[in-house]
Amino acid sequence: MIQVNRNIAIEENEIEMEFVRSSGPGGQNVNKVSTAVQLRFDVAGSSSLPERVRRRLMRTQANRINNQGVLIIESKEHRSQERNRQAALERLVEIVRAAARKPKVRKKTKPSAASRERRLESKRRHSQKKKLRRRVRYPQE
DSSP: OEEOSSSOEEOGGGEEEEEEOOOSSOTTHHHHOOOEEEEEEESTTOSSSOHHHHHHHHHHTTTTBOTTSEEEEEEOSSSSHHHHHHHHHHHHHHHHHHHHSOOOOOOOOOOOHHHHHHHHHHHHHHHHHHHHHSOOOOOOO
């Protein structure tokens, strides 16, 4: 059981890990040992996630979730399989934690009268500057 926060815990049987050969640091070790990890978590079919968290996760992590609703996290920054596994799990926990946080509701505000006046004055100055750059036309004599 992986504890995300007080209310959410992910069952370990819902997480699939596959180890593949990694590029990057490791010298000859890179060619022999599968140290990179691909963590797969079925967001769409998970019973551990509340519905609102699932929807927010599907929306915010759309680029990491495939058509079947599976979130894929890759980790290959470390030279050992175990450290990459831990890094992938930590990233999953952070992603789910972020999705569990309720987003702040935006309060609509109006610009103040003074700020509107400053904006319009700035536009007038800019317009005048552009006018002064135009070609000067002399009246026909």
